Amino acid sequence: MMSNGTDKIEYVSYLEHQGKYSGLRSWIFATDHKRIALLYLYAIATFFFVGAILGLLMRFELIAPGETIMKPQTYNGIFTVHGVIMIFMVVIPGLSAVFGNFFLPILIGAKDVAFPKLNLFSWWIFIFGSILAVASQFLKSGPPDTGWTFYAPYSTTTGTSVIMATTAAFVLGFSSILTGLNFIVTVHRMRAPGMKFFNMPLFPWSIYATAWIQLLATPIVGITLLMLIAERLFGIGFFDPKLGGDPLLFQHLFWIYSHPAVYIMILPAMGVITEIIPTFCQKKVYGYKAIALSSLAIAGVGFLVWGHHMYTSGMSENARWFFSLLTFIVAVPSAIKVFNWISTMYKGSIDLKPPFLFALSFIFLFIIGGTTGLILGSVATNIQVHDTSFIVAHFHYIIFGGMGFAFFAAIHYWLPKMYGKMYNFKRANIAWGSLFIGFNLLYFPQFIIGIQGMPRRYFDYPPQFQWAQIISTIGGVILISGIILMVYNLIMGVRKGEIAPANPWNGSTLEWQIPSPPSLENFDEAPVVKENPYDYI
Amino acid sequence: MFSNASNFVHGVDKAFLIIFSISLFFLILLTTIMITFVIKYNKKKHAKAVQIKDSSWLEFTWTAIPMILVMLMFYVGWEGFLPMRQAPKDAMHVKIIGQMWKWSFEYPGNKVSDTLVLPINKAVKFDLVSKDVIHGMFIPAFRIKEDVVPGKNNYTWCIPGELGDFDLFCSAYCGVSHSYMSAIIKIVPEDKYNLWLAVLPVKKADDNKEGYKILEANGCFSCHSVDGKKIVGPSFKSLYNTSIEVNTDGVKHKITADDLYIKNSIYEPNKDIVDGYQQGIMKSYKGIVKEKDLPKIYEYLNSIKAN
């Protein structure tokens, strides 16, 4: 039931559209936001898979105390590149580069982003930066071993390829800045006639808030990494006390970016969930304004809490309580979103399809990630769990359980729109089950041994922590099997799946009003803008 | 209900307990509501959704209650932490020196130990000193942790309240042997402590050879021993002018460890890799170890050659 039959006979989807180029070049030189979104999707999925395998290798090393499958230096190199890939090449671009690119223009009734060529250029920068990151692994001086945080003065003195890795992160930052800029202008200038800010769906709102963080915060880490490179090359002395520098300066600069970067990952994830829940409950979102504004509040206050990563660094007492107070305040808008999502389910007509399952488990994992964040925000408890596996568990719950599960939810939600095909539901549910179980087995035990004092970034550990490491490794294997099954199911869906109708979930937002897959210009007729985008009556 | 291993356990664990209880309450409450809705309002039973109007009263309540709760959490966290910054004036001092990848504990009177021995029920202030990069002084049982930052005089303190042995870990990543940088803390009765301190030898006057001092100042001994033991790198004992096997660009060959080789090993360590070791662990000391100091290093290495 392709709805295109009625309006246009010579309808061609963006996937078949014949432009200037053909073959591979019609993709890598495409300026269509939808093709660029798919380019990001393929690149990011590949990086994610590599990163996940590296994670599993670490898990096998940790299954028993002492050396198991690798040497300590190899382990340190692996957790560094795992972190660099996952943070800079997977979760920071992640949702906004893939689903933001594909659906932001469609959801606001536009035919593309404001600057399509700049959009393509951002993808190329992303690929170039990723090549540098991969190259850093193969230089003669050996893979970087600093952790993705590049803390000075270790990073200014170690013999490994830190310069190449930081250059990669620097370049990747530009891709992020330009994407942010593009999206801000798109939201301001490209909305369909009649669509005011408060008529926009909430995913565009979250992408908009995120874009501001990308634009304003990323330059700070850029400068910081340049300072680090200059220190290594010329011995300038910004950070190394032996040269007259201050190691804490690096930490401040690094977290002024990297804390807001956490919101670059999680805000779009919240946006995705806010799209999915109303659709599968067939209900208007509860508290539209509160959700929209809380995205902006999180983005704003998120700039002021970076010091909670530094409670044990020797910062002044005043800084410690001040950052703790602000951290607790920023927790409130996140809690409000959870209440809004759950209230949206109240008296809905709930359809438990795979995207909704992922969305529900997102909420569960996000509550665990968020409440353990409260433990970290409180100074007394932070002192105990800082730099332990509690942190590792917490941020995997937020970025993998949160952003990762939201990404999986999004791909199950929008895949029929993007490819015009449907995947197998039963296999999707099984994959979901093993992801959810594997995930919790993998990370929950790390909370417990973290509180008991198991430090992070440890190649070896005392035997009293082994029970948890074994459970975690088993969880890791289950999790990876789930990922493989899920990806297989999605690929099979795209290649051999049934043709998907234009609106398989009975969604109310604009992307469901156009054929699947959309045409090059998205809207062959002017879109009808609703007062409230989630109107089901 | 709380352990008495140090005077901070009570405050910290109280904060843990309060935050965990509130969190667990909300986790269970919200998950239950979610599951109930999914069952009760399932499409099969509830074919038509009922649209609800937003209620500002409800939204105000669920903003205000979390706000009050987080302020409570902030307060207990702050209350548990504050005493950690208020070391009594008359506390005894122990200097904790962090160095890749070893802790040493310096007691008054220039006495140095590898284990941290402390008397029970006496306040002790730790002055944290790093000789190279950032380390983290973490005693899980005592609930204390503070980074050991080069060039900064961080401190922490505590009153040990239980006899026995406890772990001290390095919590801040500091390189290849980070996970081996730990020490044992022994809490003993005061009279035992006094006996122990009395027999603790005064720090050996540094080996007064020039070459030794240069190597020591640059932290070479954290990877190279002088007694033949393999640490991270090969030992300096029996190195000078002997024949060793190295890999250059993947090709194995023998080379004599003469002055030129030693110089190259210090300035371009990744060129010839000693067989059995990984590249990239030792950094280049170009510009750090001065050319004019090299002869003193050769002389020292020669002097510790076993014959």
Ligand code: HEM
């Ligand atoms: C797929 C399964 C995954 C496994 C098995 C895994 C496992 C691990 C392990 C064992 C560590 C090292 C902890 C330590 O030694 O302190 C680690 C660190 C880390 N992981 Fe993962 N992880 C996975 C997925 C992810 C994902 C999806 C992300 C991001 C969204 C991520 C981000 C990170 C980061 C940022 C670090 C810190 C690196 C550092 O300490 O420098 N991981 N992970």
Ligand SMILES: [Cu+2]
């Ligand atoms: Cu943060």
Ligand SMILES: [Cu+2]
């Ligand atoms: Cu360490």
